[in-house]
Amino acid sequence: MTTNPKKTAKKPEHPLDDLIRTDRIPHIWCSGCGIGTAFSSCLSAIKATGIAYNRFTMVSGIGCSARGAGYIKLDSFHTTHGRAIPFASGIKMANPDLKVIVFSGDGDLFAIGGNHFIHAARRNMDLTVICVNNLTYGMTGGQVAATTPSMAKSTTTPMGNPDAPFNLPLLAYASGATYVARWTILHTRDLTTAINEAIIRKGFSFIEVLSPCPVNYGRRNKEKPLETLRLYQERTIIKNGVNPAQADIDFDKGVVIGTFIDVDRSTCDDRYYATCHPCSDD
Amino acid sequence: MRPAVLTGEHYINGDVACAEGAIAAGCRFFGAYPITPATEVAEHMAERLPDVGGAFIQMEDEIAAMASIIGAAWTGAKTMTSTSGPGFSLMMENLGLAVCTETPCVIINVQRTGPSTGLPTMTGQGDMMQARWGSHGDYELIALAPSSPQDCFYQTIRAFNLSEKYRVPVLVMADEIVGHMSEKVVIPEPETIHLIERPKPTGRRDRFKLYQPGPNGVAPMPSIGDGYNIHVTGLTHDERGYPAMTVEAQQEMMARLKGKIRNNLDDIIETESYRMEDAEIVIVSYGISVRTGLSAVDRAREMGYKAGLLRLITVWPFPETMIRSIASRVKGFITVEINLGQVHYEVERCAGGQAAAYLVGDAGGKIIHPDKVLARIEEKF
Amino acid sequence: MAFWRVPLDAQDIQVTKGLVHIIDDRCKGCGYCIEFCPKDILQFSEAYNRKGYHPPVVVKPDECVNCHYCEIICPEFAIFSVEIPPATV
Numbered sequence: 001m002t003t004n005p006k007k008t009a010k011k012p013e014h015p016l017d018d019l020i021r022t023d024r025i026p027h028i029w030c031s032g033c034g035i036g037t038a039f040s041s042c043l044s045a046i047k048a049t050g051i052a053y054n055r056f057t058m059v060s061g062i063g064c065s066a067r068g069a070g071y072i073k074l075d076s077f078h079t080t081h082g083r084a085i086p087f088a089s090g091i092k093m094a095n096p097d098l099k100v101i102v103f104s105g106d107g108d109l110f111a112i113g114g115n116h117f118i119h120a121a122r123r124n125m126d127l128t129v130i131c132v133n134n135l136t137y138g139m140t141g142g143q144v145a146a147t148t149p150s151m152a153k154s155t156t157t158p159m160g161n162p163d164a165p166f167n168l169p170l171l172a173y174a175s176g177a178t179y180v181a182r183w184t185i186l187h188t189r190d191l192t193t194a195i196n197e198a199i200i201r202k203g204f205s206f207i208e209v210l211s212p213c214p215v216n217y218g219r220r221n222k223e224k225p226l227e228t229l230r231l232y233q234e235r236t237i238i239k240n241g242v243n244p245a246q247a248d249i250d251f252d253k254g255v256v257i258g259t260f261i262d263v264d265r266s267t268c269d270d271r272y273y274a275t276c277h278p279c280s281d282d
Numbered sequence: 283m284r285p286a287v288l289t290g291e292h293y294i295n296g297d298v299a300c301a302e303g304a305i306a307a308g309c310r311f312f313g314a315y316p317i318t319p320a321t322e323v324a325e326h327m328a329e330r331l332p333d334v335g336g337a338f339i340q341m342e343d344e345i346a347a348m349a350s351i352i353g354a355a356w357t358g359a360k361t362m363t364s365t366s367g368p369g370f371s372l373m374m375e376n377l378g379l380a381v382c383t384e385t386p387c388v389i390i391n392v393q394r395t396g397p398s399t400g401l402p403t404m405t406g407q408g409d410m411m412q413a414r415w416g417s418h419g420d421y422e423l424i425a426l427a428p429s430s431p432q433d434c435f436y437q438t439i440r441a442f443n444l445s446e447k448y449r450v451p452v453l454v455m456a457d458e459i460v461g462h463m464s465e466k467v468v469i470p471e472p473e474t475i476h477l478i479e480r481p482k483p484t485g486r487r488d489r490f491k492l493y494q495p496g497p498n499g500v501a502p503m504p505s506i507g508d509g510y511n512i513h514v515t516g517l518t519h520d521e522r523g524y525p526a527m528t529v530e531a532q533q534e535m536m537a538r539l540k541g542k543i544r545n546n547l548d549d550i551i552e553t554e555s556y557r558m559e560d561a562e563i564v565i566v567s568y569g570i571s572v573r574t575g576l577s578a579v580d581r582a583r584e585m586g587y588k589a590g591l592l593r594l595i596t597v598w599p600f601p602e603t604m605i606r607s608i609a610s611r612v613k614g615f616i617t618v619e620i621n622l623g624q625v626h627y628e629v630e631r632c633a634g635g636q637a638a639a640y641l642v643g644d645a646g647g648k649i650i651h652p653d654k655v656l657a658r659i660e661e662k663f
Numbered sequence: 664m665a666f667w668r669v670p671l672d673a674q675d676i677q678v679t680k681g682l683v684h685i686i687d688d689r690c691k692g693c694g695y696c697i698e699f700c701p702k703d704i705l706q707f708s709e710a711y712n713r714k715g716y717h718p719p720v721v722v723k724p725d726e727c728v729n730c731h732y733c734e735i736i737c738p739e740f741a742i743f744s745v746e747i748p749p750a751t752v
Contacts, residue, residue: 012684014740021513024524029738031691031716036738044735054507059353070513070525075506077356078515078525080379083349086313086341090350091506093337094311095357098506116349119342186699188735226698272339276332 019043019053021073028067032218032225034185034211035105038132039068041188041209042103045195046074049099056099059088061113064139064213065105065132082113085120088127089268096126096269099199106133106147110166114146121175121204123268128198128205131168134213135249142216149249153220169244172206173261179205180244180261184232185212187257194259202267210255284333287472296434296460297322297364299467300390301330303438304362306475309388310336311361313350315343315369318402319458320392323364344369348376351387355380356514358505360442364390366458367400370409370416377451378417379516381539384449384493384501386480388441391453392461393569395620395646405458406646407569407620413453414598420536422543424550425453425598427568431465437595443478444550448542449500455597457620459570459649483510492523493535499542543599551601554593557583561590563663564608566629567618568594570649575618578655587659597625605632614638616658620646638662681729681744683721689741692716696733696742702726705733 014020020043029035046056056074060066062081069076079087088100102109109117109131120127136154137143144154144161147168151160169180179198183191191209198205212218212228223231235251240258247256266274287306294302301323304312312327314320324340331338336359341347344365351361365373370391380387391413395406409416413425424444428437434456441452483490483502492512493501504510517525518532543550557579558564567575575591582589592608594601605628609615614637617626622643630639642658644650670676683704690712697705697719704727708720719742721727727744734743 012743012745014684014686014743015734016740020740021524025740026689026691026714027739032693032695033738036740037695037736040735040738040740054509057506070515073511075356075511076513077353078513078517079349079352080375080516083345083376083379086346086349087353089339089341089346090311090313090353090355090361091357093313093339093350094354094359094361095506098357115342116346119346185738186736188732192735225693226695229695229698268339269337272337276338277335 016040016043016047019047019073021071024071027071029064030215032212032214033064034134035065035068035132037185037188038130038191038209038211039071039103041192042068042101042130042195043072044192045199048192048196049199051099055097056101057091058101058103059084059091060102061104061108062139063105063108063137065103066108068103082108082111082116084108085113085116085127085129089120089125092126093269093272096273100127101199102127102129104131105138106131106135106168107137107145110168110171111146118171118175121172121177121206124176124178124204124265126202126204126267126269128195128207130195130207130209132209132211133168134211134217136213136217138213138216142220165249167244167248168208169206169247169260173244176204177206177261178203178263178265181259182208182210182247182257184210184236184257186229186232202270203265286334287475288469289471290469292467292469293464294431294467295322295462295464296428296431296456297392297462298326299431299434300364300438300454300456301326302469303435304388304442305330305334306469306472307360307439307442308477309360309362309442310334311351311354311359312336312363313339313341313347313354314363314365315341315347317366317369319394319461320364320366320390322461323390323392344372345376348373348389352376352380352383352385355385355387356506360386360446362388362390364392366392366394367396367409368398370412374412374416378419378421380451381417381421381423382516383514384503384539385451386445386449387451388438388445389451389453390438391455393455393457401647403458404647405570405620405649407457407571408624408646410455410597410619410621410624413455422540422599423450423453424448424543424596425455426595427455427597428460429569429572429593430460431463432467434460435467435469439475443476446480447478447500448546448550449480449503450543455569457570491521493519493521493538495538495542499538499545547599550596550599551604552595553601553604554595556591556593558590558592560588562588562613563590563659564612564615565589565591565618565655566594566615566625567591568597568625571618571620574650574652574655578618578652581652581656582659585656587663589659594625600628602632605629606634609633609636612637613663614640616640616642616655618642618650618655620644620650677749679729680747681727682747683724683727683733683742683744685718685720686741687712687718688714689739690716690718691739692718693738695736695738699736700733701730702728
C-alpha cells in the first residue's frame with residue numbers, strides 16, 4: 001500500500017456551514033463582538049426546527065447586527081435603517097406561510113425603528129424579532145443609543161449619558177408582544193432554545209440578546225470583552241415568567257434574564273384572512 | 283365576491299379608478315397610510331383586495347407603507363401604495379431602496395399643494411421634481427401623469443406593466459382634482475387588458491446571479507421560497523447581490539440601474555399630441571393641466587395662432603429627444619403646470635435656445651385658467 | 664473532588680469524547696472558547712493565522728467531552744467538535 005497516512009479524509013465542515021454564505025466569511029464583526037454568537041445561535045435554532053429552509057426569510061435593517069442577513073444562506077434582505085419590521089410585515093402579510101425572522105440591533109429596532117416595533121407588536125404580526133443589544137451604535141463608532149445605560153460614556157455623551165435607557169422586554173410586552181425573552185450570548189443554549197420556540201410558535205416574538213461591543217462600548221466604559229461575559233455569568237439571574245417591569249439593565253443590582261412572556265393571541269395575518277377572506281379555502 | 287376586472291361603465295373618481303386599475307393589473311398587496319387626497323385609493327383597495335384574495339394593511343406611517351410593499355413584492359406579488367405630499371416625502375428613503383434593489387412596485391401620489399402641510403384638500407403639481415430626484419443618490423425611475431379618472435385606470439395598469447418589465451418603482455403622479463373628480467370610467471373586458479409579468483429565472487440555481495441582466499438589461503427576479511437563496515441589499519452590490527464596497531461595483535451597478543431605463547426610452551416614454559401637425563406654439567402639459575392646455579389650444583386656434591398640445595403621459599424619464607426635435611421647428615413652448623416652474627425647466631433645457639420656453643404656472647390650489655395661457659400667447663407670440 | 668462519592672453505576676457510564684476542529688483562518692482571537700471550555704482543553708497557539716490572530720489549539724485532546732460549548736460561543740464559526748464513537752476511544 002502506498003497510502004499516505006497523513007492524508008485525512010475531506011475535512012469536516014462546520015455544522016452550520018450549510019446555512020452560511022461561506023464565501024463571505026470572515027464576517028465584518030470585530031474580535032470579541034457577540035453578534036456572531038447570537039447569529040450562530042439563530043442559525044442553530046433555524047436548523048433545529050426541521051422546517052424546510054426555503055420557508056424561511058431573514059430581514060434586517062442597518063447596523064452591525066443587521067449585517068447578519070448578508071451571511072445567512074437563505075433568502076435574506078438587508079433593508080433601510082429601522083425599517084426591517086415593516087419590510088418583514090409586508091412579506092408576512094403577502095405570504096403568511098413564510099417564517100420571517102428579523103435580526104437587527106438595538107439602535108435600528110428601538111430608536112429609528114421604534115414606531116414600527118410597537119405597531120408590529122400591537123398587531124401581533126407573526127415575526128421572530130431578534131434584537132442584539134450591545135448598548136450602543138457600533139457601526140458608526142459608539143454613539144449613545146436608546147439602550148445605553150445612564151451615565152455610560154459614548155462619543156456623543158463624553159461626560160456620561162444623562163438619559164435613561166429603554167427596558168426592551170417591558171416595551172415589547174406593553175406593546176403587545178406575545179413572546180418576550182432576554183438572554184445573553186453566554187447563555188447560548190437557552191438563547192437557541194428561545195429562538196427555536198419563537199420560530200415555531202405563531203405571533204410577535206421578541207428576543208433581546210445582550211452582547212458585548214468591546215471596541216465601541218467596552219473600551220470607553222472600561223470593560224474588556226471577557227469582563228462583559230463575566231458580568232453575564234455572575235450578575236444575571238434567570239427568572240422565567242418574571243414581570244418585565246423588573247427587567248431593567250443594571251449589572252450592579254443584577255439583570256434578570258429568561259423567558260418573561262409566552263401567551264397566545266391571534267396574529268395579524270390570521271385575523272386579516274379570517275375577517276376578509278372568510279370564504280377562501282385556507 | 284366581485285371579479286378582478288369590473289367590466290362596464292362606472293361613475294367613479296380618479297382615486298377609485300387607480301385602485302380598480304391596480305386590481306385589474308394584478309395588484310395583490312397594498313400597504314398605505316391615510317392622507318388627503320389619496321385616502322380613497324386606500325379605502326377602495328381595503329374593500330376590493332379581499333375579492334381577489336389579496337392583502338391590505340394600513341401601516342403606521344408612509345415609511346412603513348413603502349417598506350411593506352417592497353417586502354411584499356419579493357414574495358412574487360404585485361404591490362402598490364398611495365399617498366400625497368407629506369407621505370411622499372416620507373417614502374423617499376425606501377423609494378431609493380426599491381430602485382437600488384430593483385424591486386417592482388407602484389406608488390400613487392395624488393398631489394396636493396405644499397410645501398409642508400400646505401393645502402391638503404387642494405390640487406397641486408409641485409412634487410414633480412421630487413418624483414425625479416427626491417431620494418438621495420443618482421438613479422432612474424418612471425413617473426406617469428394621468429389627467430382623468432379614465433386615464434387613472436389605464437395609467438395604473440401601465441405603471442404595473444412597466445414596473446414588472448423593468449424592475450423599477452413606477453410613480454403615478456395624479457393630483458387632487460384628477461383624484462377627487464368623478465367621471466365616466468369604462469373598464470374593458472379582461473381579455474383586452476394586456477398585462478406584463480416580471481421576468482422569472484430559469485436554469486440552474488447554483489449558477490444563478492440575482493442581478494445578471496437579461497437581454498433588455500433587466501435581471502430575472504426570483505421570489506422568496508423559490509430556492510435561490512438570494513441576498514438583497516441597499517448597499518452597493520455586485521451581480522450576485524452581495525455588498526461590494528468598491529468604486530468599480532458602484533459604476534457597474536449604476537450602469538445597470540440607469541441603462542435599463544435609458545436604453546428603453548422608446549418603450550417607456552408615451553406622449554399624446556393634439557393639433558401638433560402645423561403647430562408653431564406648443565403647449566406642454568401633464569396631469570390635470572392638460573385640460574387647461576386643450577382648451578387653450580382650441581381658443582388660440584380660433585384667434586389665429588397655430589397652437590398645439592404635447593401631453594406628457596410619461597414625465598420621467600423626460601422625453602428629451604422629442605422636445606429637442608420639436609424645438610427645431612417651432613417658435614416656442616409654453617409649459618402649463620400647477621407649480622412655479624419644475625417641468626418647465628426641463629422643457630427649457632431641451633429647447634436649448636432653438637425655441638423660446640415660457641411657463642404658465644400657479645402657486646397651487648386651483649387648476650390654471652386657459653385665459654392665463656392665452657394671455658401669455660398674446661404677450662409672447 | 665476527594666469527597667465525591669463514586670456513582671454505583673460508574674462502570675456503565677459512557678463519557679462522550681469529542682474531537683475539536685479549528686478553522687484557523689476564521690478565528691479572530693477573542694478567546695471565548697478558551698475561557699469558557701469547561702475542561703480547559705484549549706489555549707492560544709503561538710502561531711498567527713492569516714489575519715494576524717492567535718487561534719486556539721487543543722492542548723488536552725483526551726479531555727474533550729464534546730459539550731459543543733466552544734462551537735456555540737464562537738462568534739466566528741471557527742471551532743466545532745464532533746463525537747468520537749465510543750468503540751474507537
